[in-house]
Amino acid sequence: SQKIEQNSEALNIQEGKTATLTCNYTNYSPAYLQWYRQDPGRGPVFLLLIRENEKEKRKERLKVTFDTTLKQSLFHITASQPADSATYLCALDNGGGFKTIFGAGTRLFVKA
Amino acid sequence: SQTIHQWPATLVQPVGSPLSLECTVEGTSNPNLYWYRQAAGRGLQLLFYSVGIGQISSEVPQNLSASRPQDRQFILSSKKLLLSDSGFYLCAWRTEETQYFGPGTRLLVL
Numbered sequence: 001s002q003k004i005e006q007n008s009e010a011l012n013i014q015e016g017k018t019a020t021l022t023c024n025y026t027n028y029s030p031a032y033l034q035w036y037r038q039d040p041g042r043g044p045v046f047l048l049l050i051r052e053n054e055k056e057k058r059k060e061r062l063k064v065t066f067d068t069t070l071k072q073s074l075f076h077i078t079a080s081q082p083a084d085s086a087t088y089l090c091a092l093d094n095g096g097g098f099k100t101i102f103g104a105g106t107r108l109f110v111k112a
Numbered sequence: 113s114q115t116i117h118q119w120p121a122t123l124v125q126p127v128g129s130p131l132s133l134e135c136t137v138e139g140t141s142n143p144n145l146y147w148y149r150q151a152a153g154r155g156l157q158l159l160f161y162s163v164g165i166g167q168i169s170s171e172v173p174q175n176l177s178a179s180r181p182q183d184r185q186f187i188l189s190s191k192k193l194l195l196s197d198s199g200f201y202l203c204a205w206r207t208e209e210t211q212y213f214g215p216g217t218r219l220l221v222l
Contacts, residue, residue, distance in 0.1 A: 004155070034210060043116075043202050043213030044156075089155070093209070098144060098163065099171075100211060102156040
């Protein structure tokens with residue numbers, strides 16, 4: 001069955017460092033991969049999308065890589081700030097239907 | 113711009129009671145609408161999606177149902193709630209490449 005795995009353990013880093021979150025998937029051939037941010041008690045907010053034919057995508061302090069051979073995406077936040085503390089969700093979409101599959105998310109804590 | 117509203121924000125209901133959660137979308141027409149449930153520490157579970165008025169697709173067998181009486185209105189219902197129905201319910205509107213989520217409803221069934 002299709003599966004998305006994100007590190008269930010929280011990631012704790014110091015302010016100013018780069019946070020790197022991992023998303024692995026199996027039994028799926030996504031047309032694109034999305035990253036969302038979710039704050040406690042709120043709905044997810046879309047951050048970035050990367051297509052299957054793209055290796056890397058950047059947006060301000062965010063960078064996403066997508067390796068379809070390894071079936072893995074890495075999500076980087078450079079110069080992290082305490083305000084970046086949240087849960088980050090990875091999501092896959094095959095682009096041809098109506099469904100998106102979401103991972104359980106990784107909780108990030110950035111200490112001042 | 114597009115906006116998604118959900119209500120209520122929180123709800124505490126006894127086992128066996130009925131449920132009605134409402135989602136409305138502004139700023140778009142004929143949207144693809146979704147209901148998800150999120151349990152603590154788990155991913156978003158797709159419950160229902162709708163591509164138009166009266167068109168509902170169910171993803172998970174359960175005691176929940178959904179309806180779309182109007183283009184921008186999506187309703188999640190149950191005749192009798194179970195303890196396992198507790199969770200965070202999210203409505204979403206999907207564009208071609210992303211989803212926009214509402215603020216969610218926290219449901220606690222006691």
